[in-house]
Amino acid sequence: MSSEADILLRMRDVRIDGFADEQWHEIIKGVDLTLRKGEVLGLIGESGAGKSTLGLAAMGFARPGCRLTGGEILFDGVDLMRASERQKQRLRGARIAYVAQSAAAAFNPAHRLLDQTVESGIRHGVLRPDNARETAVELYRAMDLPDPEHFGDRFPHQVSGGQLQRAMTAMAMACRPDLIVFDEPTTALDVTTQVNVLAAMRGAVKRFDTAAIYITHDLAVVAQMADRIKVLRHGEEIEEADTETMLRAPKQPYTRSLWAVRSIRKPGEGSADKVLEVRGVTAAYGTRPVLEDVSFDVPRGRTVAVVGESGSGKSTAARVITGLLPPTDGGVRFNGQDLAPDLAGRSKEDLRRIQMIYQMADTAMNPRQTVREIIGRPVQFYFAKTGAEVDARVSELLQMIELDDSFLDRLPGELSGGQKQRICIARALAADPEVIICDEVTSALDQIVQDGILKLLMRLQKDLGVSYIFITHDIATVRAISDEIVVMYQGRVVEKGMKEDILSPPHADYTALLLSSVPEMEVGWLDRTLAAQGDGAA
Amino acid sequence: MHPIIRTILQRLGLGLFTLFLVSIVIFSAIEFLPGDFTEAVLGQAATRETVAAFRHELGLDQPAWIRYFDWIGSVLQGDFGTSFSGRASSGVDRSREVVDLIAPRLMNTLFLAAMTAIIAVPLALFLGVTAALYRNSLYDRIVNAGTLSTISMPEFFVAYILILLLSTLVPVFPTLAAVTPRTPLLERIYLTALPSMTLTLVIVAHMMRMTRAAIINLLASPYIEMARLKGLSGRRVILHHALPNAWAPIVNVIAFNLAYLVVGVVVVEVVFVYPGIGQLMVDAVTARDIPVVQACALIFAATYILLNLLADIISIVTNPRLLHPR
Numbered sequence: 001m002s003s004e005a006d007i008l009l010r011m012r013d014v015r016i017d018g019f020a021d022e023q024w025h026e027i028i029k030g031v032d033l034t035l036r037k038g039e040v041l042g043l044i045g046e047s048g049a050g051k052s053t054l055g056l057a058a059m060g061f062a063r064p065g066c067r068l069t070g071g072e073i074l075f076d077g078v079d080l081m082r083a084s085e086r087q088k089q090r091l092r093g094a095r096i097a098y099v100a101q102s103a104a105a106a107f108n109p110a111h112r113l114l115d116q117t118v119e120s121g122i123r124h125g126v127l128r129p130d131n132a133r134e135t136a137v138e139l140y141r142a143m144d145l146p147d148p149e150h151f152g153d154r155f156p157h158q159v160s161g162g163q164l165q166r167a168m169t170a171m172a173m174a175c176r177p178d179l180i181v182f183d184e185p186t187t188a189l190d191v192t193t194q195v196n197v198l199a200a201m202r203g204a205v206k207r208f209d210t211a212a213i214y215i216t217h218d219l220a221v222v223a224q225m226a227d228r229i230k231v232l233r234h235g236e237e238i239e240e241a242d243t244e245t246m247l248r249a250p251k252q253p254y255t256r257s258l259w260a261v262r263s264i265r266k267p268g269e270g271s272a273d274k275v276l277e278v279r280g281v282t283a284a285y286g287t288r289p290v291l292e293d294v295s296f297d298v299p300r301g302r303t304v305a306v307v308g309e310s311g312s313g314k315s316t317a318a319r320v321i322t323g324l325l326p327p328t329d330g331g332v333r334f335n336g337q338d339l340a341p342d343l344a345g346r347s348k349e350d351l352r353r354i355q356m357i358y359q360m361a362d363t364a365m366n367p368r369q370t371v372r373e374i375i376g377r378p379v380q381f382y383f384a385k386t387g388a389e390v391d392a393r394v395s396e397l398l399q400m401i402e403l404d405d406s407f408l409d410r411l412p413g414e415l416s417g418g419q420k421q422r423i424c425i426a427r428a429l430a431a432d433p434e435v436i437i438c439d440e441v442t443s444a445l446d447q448i449v450q451d452g453i454l455k456l457l458m459r460l461q462k463d464l465g466v467s468y469i470f471i472t473h474d475i476a477t478v479r480a481i482s483d484e485i486v487v488m489y490q491g492r493v494v495e496k497g498m499k500e501d502i503l504s505p506p507h508a509d510y511t512a513l514l515l516s517s518v519p520e521m522e523v524g525w526l527d528r529t530l531a532a533q534g535d536g537a538a
Numbered sequence: 539m540h541p542i543i544r545t546i547l548q549r550l551g552l553g554l555f556t557l558f559l560v561s562i563v564i565f566s567a568i569e570f571l572p573g574d575f576t577e578a579v580l581g582q583a584a585t586r587e588t589v590a591a592f593r594h595e596l597g598l599d600q601p602a603w604i605r606y607f608d609w610i611g612s613v614l615q616g617d618f619g620t621s622f623s624g625r626a627s628s629g630v631d632r633s634r635e636v637v638d639l640i641a642p643r644l645m646n647t648l649f650l651a652a653m654t655a656i657i658a659v660p661l662a663l664f665l666g667v668t669a670a671l672y673r674n675s676l677y678d679r680i681v682n683a684g685t686l687s688t689i690s691m692p693e694f695f696v697a698y699i700l701i702l703l704l705s706t707l708v709p710v711f712p713t714l715a716a717v718t719p720r721t722p723l724l725e726r727i728y729l730t731a732l733p734s735m736t737l738t739l740v741i742v743a744h745m746m747r748m749t750r751a752a753i754i755n756l757l758a759s760p761y762i763e764m765a766r767l768k769g770l771s772g773r774r775v776i777l778h779h780a781l782p783n784a785w786a787p788i789v790n791v792i793a794f795n796l797a798y799l800v801v802g803v804v805v806v807e808v809v810f811v812y813p814g815i816g817q818l819m820v821d822a823v824t825a826r827d828i829p830v831v832q833a834c835a836l837i838f839a840a841t842y843i844l845l846n847l848l849a850d851i852i853s854i855v856t857n858p859r860l861l862h863p864r
Contacts (some may be wrong), residue, residue: 063763064758087654089771093769093770094769097768105760106764108764109761120769124769154862155858157859157861158864290833332702386632
């Protein structure tokens, strides 16, 4: 079984440089990788670990700003490190295919899906123009796409994200390649969509006996897809083992720390004292309705998690509460008083008491302002403080977020992702608010960093008594920090209540689907879930 | 109605409205020109009565808004009025209709513009695409440096160098492009060779650089990386995957340059003594021949608006999001 002849891809001591800060740095530091025919290898690690770079190197490809500097990449006997561009072109698309993270960006907006699906097949001479359509339709059917006969006649912008991701797998399959590199293919999808995409991808890989490298940061996902798992960190291999062993008994402390995240649990606590009440809010963008009769309360000093998939209206609810989008009906009460529907009608004091933290800390800060200016601004604006008073307050805030004065004169570009989000938290705290709306604040961060941020937010709540409205699509985060939960679907509240009540059966239909779709870190979860959801539907 | 057709009709309406506003601007600008035709023709020695009589004959004694509506009303009926010149109270009326003055000149200008465009646009696209394909190569640098140097030189200088090279040192083409309405087509092409070469050199750089930049700008897109990872050749990636998404900025620059060919080439006309509309307008401004100036300005404005409208429409129909809504 494990004879040499089975080996499809063998990478030895691969080294890759990346260009940053005017010089080349080694970002992959001598990694070995062996893949047998029909085998699925999971590559996991945090952002910056070099997963995608290594995955692309398996195709002999280096992104602009990267270069392959050493080692050997043998694909079926051909050394891609030394092969000519023409040789590599012949392999790519035909024998090694790629599935990208964002299908919406990876499909060319100018061409129909069918043409793109069969393009490499026709170019490589695997498909003939006259039978290409049939092949594509067959693949669309295999990927469970709706109306496979006509699906390919559409343009990328005319189909949904989950469908595009499946279409991209179909495109990768068009030449029946020996190897597919999946680069975080479901990261951008909602959990309920992810389950079906994962199932379709795994089905296709099994059916055509294709080998795959599956890159992700999500352990639970990789546990469903991979036969073996390799853990990367800072461009080096930490360890590799078959999936079951890896999940049961990781050897290295780093791997164990990855496994251990999301250990935070706090019991939900209620409170009769309501700081904020959303009352029957209906809102629309132009004529397109987005919220319909949304009501929920925020108890003082507690966390309300607003959960739902993209398009469910979570962020729109935040816009209504902050006054950015006046509702067409209903309203928001704060400390028992009605708030003006729009920003112009609210006093400075109203504005001060509700603050926001955003998902992308990067774009939420002015890249040309120092930390001192970013945090100092609300102190000046809301409390009319100047000079030394502002500096003292900024230092105090930095301490609260577990940073020190050495950060005062840094620009956002000089901070890590987690530090940026901490600065955004400090900026919100600078206004001494009663409610902070956290809009997917941990979604763009690695698990370990997420944990740090969540712990910080929980400690601040204990110390300051601030209330959070925590908007997220991530059930694990909800479990970790919420007291109450509001489940939203298509602009309506489908269920709300204390955390323990919502998370334990019986569930509303949508809540059940949402909860059951969150991958769990055990082998065979996907099969059981599909079976269970299938039963439920039948 | 297909949303595209509605958009196009909207743009067309907007274009007409713009043209209306421009006509007001043109008319007012001419009002503010110092001096007037009567003084220019009759000289300073003319008595007040003569001037008044002449002004009355030309209608210049009417209030501005009446003259504006007279003018725009006739223009809407296709009547651009009668030229002021040749009407001097010499007893013999040798004045000519503005249309008769402008039409042959406009035909000449459009001929030169078309001839230049037929060479320059494909050449610029070819150079731009190949420069993007072989970017940072020696070829790319030569194309960039070459086009940049031709655009950096004043047009008349380019013209004189071409005359020196292709007319004096190696006498291939004539220096003077003196065409008449009866010049046959082939001879016309031969006569206008040098002016159109000059203009080609002047406009190619702009369009070529925009084509190159628009394509290179897209090369970092995930779908271009995807195309490469599908094993497609560099040429196919550029022509099939980048270019179709790059049309919008490219056609805008092309439209701008084509408009320049119609409205901005007076210097080149002067150098080659080519009877185009630019020279006519400059002469008319000098002589304060208001109806001719107004008509020329209106034609120029219409050219800009029409070409930009075309560019907009092409941008829209090359964008599948607009052409094929969800």
